[in-house]
Amino acid sequence: MPQSFDALIADFEAGKTAALARAISIVENHRTGYDELMTRLHPRIGRAQRLGMTGPPGAGKSTITNLIVQSLRRDNLRVGVVAVDPSSPFTGGALLGDRVRMEAVALDRGVYIRSMATRGSLGGLSARTAEVADVLDAFGFDRIIIETVGVGQTELDIARTADTTVVVLVPESGDSIQTLKAGVMEIADIFVVNKGDRPGADRLRNDIELMLGLRRGATSANIPAHHGIPLKTFNPIRIARDAARSENPEEWLPAVLGTIASKGEGIDLLLAAVDRHFRYLQTSGGLKGRRRNRLKNQVTEVVAERLRARLWEDPDTITWLDTQLDLMEAGTATPFSVADELLSRSGPLLTGVKP
Amino acid sequence: MRPIRVLVAKPGLDGHDRGAKVVAAALRDAGMEVIYTGLHQTPEMIATAAIQEDVDVVGLSILSGAHMTLIPRVLDLLRDDGREDILVTGGGIIPREDMDALEARGTGRLFGPGTPTSELVEYIHNWFEAREAQTA
Numbered sequence A: 001m002p003q004s005f006d007a008l009i010a011d012f013e014a015g016k017t018a019a020l021a022r023a024i025s026i027v028e029n030h031r032t033g034y035d036e037l038m039t040r041l042h043p044r045i046g047r048a049q050r051l052g053m054t055g056p057p058g059a060g061k062s063t064i065t066n067l068i069v070q071s072l073r074r075d076n077l078r079v080g081v082v083a084v085d086p087s088s089p090f091t092g093g094a095l096l097g098d099r100v101r102m103e104a105v106a107l108d109r110g111v112y113i114r115s116m117a118t119r120g121s122l123g124g125l126s127a128r129t130a131e132v133a134d135v136l137d138a139f140g141f142d143r144i145i146i147e148t149v150g151v152g153q154t155e156l157d158i159a160r161t162a163d164t165t166v167v168v169l170v171p172e173s174g175d176s177i178q179t180l181k182a183g184v185m186e187i188a189d190i191f192v193v194n195k196g197d198r199p200g201a202d203r204l205r206n207d208i209e210l211m212l213g214l215r216r217g218a219t220s221a222n223i224p225a226h227h228g229i230p231l232k233t234f235n236p237i238r239i240a241r242d243a244a245r246s247e248n249p250e251e252w253l254p255a256v257l258g259t260i261a262s263k264g265e266g267i268d269l270l271l272a273a274v275d276r277h278f279r280y281l282q283t284s285g286g287l288k289g290r291r292r293n294r295l296k297n298q299v300t301e302v303v304a305e306r307l308r309a310r311l312w313e314d315p316d317t318i319t320w321l322d323t324q325l326d327l328m329e330a331g332t333a334t335p336f337s338v339a340d341e342l343l344s345r346s347g348p349l350l351t352g353v354k355p
Numbered sequence B: 001m002r003p004i005r006v007l008v009a010k011p012g013l014d015g016h017d018r019g020a021k022v023v024a025a026a027l028r029d030a031g032m033e034v035i036y037t038g039l040h041q042t043p044e045m046i047a048t049a050a051i052q053e054d055v056d057v058v059g060l061s062i063l064s065g066a067h068m069t070l071i072p073r074v075l076d077l078l079r080d081d082g083r084e085d086i087l088v089t090g091g092g093i094i095p096r097e098d099m100d101a102l103e104a105r106g107t108g109r110l111f112g113p114g115t116p117t118s119e120l121v122e123y124i125h126n127w128f129e130a131r132e133a134q135t136a
């Protein structure tokens, strides 16, 4: 690295993109200086509004992101984008192509785009993505968009670190909503059915609304009859639509929107829904909750990482563990008793105090 | 060790990016993280992307004949942002004497048409290892 740590911080504070990019690499790789960097940035984290975009490959997430960025730029908001794509589990390599769709904003100095690979199952990806977003937040971006591919557990975990999560689906991503993995319905604050120019988009929207309406219907059904919802005329789709439009700060029912991103259609309504959700988070206390959750996750990850480093990089611990192998083989100790004993004899190590 | 990050870009006005895509896939298969930016990239777009993505290497695929203006411009822009440490390499239809001139100007090795991608992979690996050894 051609630059000292203090020079990096100074350049970061002066708003230099190259320093931001370097800082993100330090965080992404948890390189030397990562703790100190995050500590220095901590007071400046918490201003940006974070939007997560997830959905199957090819659904149009990057195309929509590009349009959202352009729209936010018209309002003079500065935008950071993190686009996460999978690494090959076999080679560790990755082809990160999201920038191709964001060419329109490639030279805009108020926009920063960073591609990230998932880098295997090292764990902690969602925490690391959240930290990269923290760095962007500290740099001064007003909005941060985190794009992840897929609807698996990892993507859901990443999406959960955003303030507002948008799930993008397309008619061809499955014959019906049944194909959606468990968890997607729960994490989506907003559903977007993109590629409205293709057959099946209306049906998919209806299916999603039906499911949301049924979920809500199940709770409304417990409410006494003075609410005036006779079960005979009970229409889950209408319930979902009405609820998604209400400004009731007590609860949020996901909006289900249609877009044709390739023609730029539907983006204004999407942005309006995002704003509405953010206002809901502010008034309901949900925003605070999400941010507290991020802090909690971060501590969990840092503890796990420190435990790993302090225990398994300690030669005495490894030597001691080797002495226990005979006992375990002989059956006088078990992996569990050894683990407990290891933890209790490692007190000073774990607290960072050298014995 | 972390993966090597490479920006693969296709500057110039000619209309297809098959060569760049082949290179991008080969580098990915060699375990690198490849950021692909598509066709018609200006030097400004290439340098901006390289800096934002904090890549180790920029790999350019050139057919258009404008290499003597495009490549030095990329080098200058990277230097303006203090990132002259980024290796600029690549290949395409570039006459030998132009390659020599560009390498003298500060690019890494440039490869002629038909060079197997494995050569580029090996070159990048070696360059990266040497640099890591130097900074370690």
Ligand SMILES: Nc1nc2c(ncn2[C@@H]2O[C@H](COP(=O)(O)OP(=O)(O)O)[C@@H](O)[C@H]2O)c(=O)[nH]1
Pocket (backbone or CB within 6 Å): A055, A056, A057, A058, A059, A060, A061, A062, A063, A064, A101, A194, A195, A196, A197, A198, A259, A260, A261, A262, A263
């Ligand atoms: N027909 C149609 N194609 C679209 C639409 N939105 C995006 N696409 C195309 O779908 C492909 C994948 O888009 P992309 O944004 O890269 O998807 P991502 O993988 O979810 O980020 C591209 O070729 C887009 O041009 C749309 O509304 N209709």
Ligand SMILES: [Mg+2]
Pocket (backbone or CB within 6 Å): A061, A062, A063, A097, A098, A147
């Ligand atoms: Mg994408």
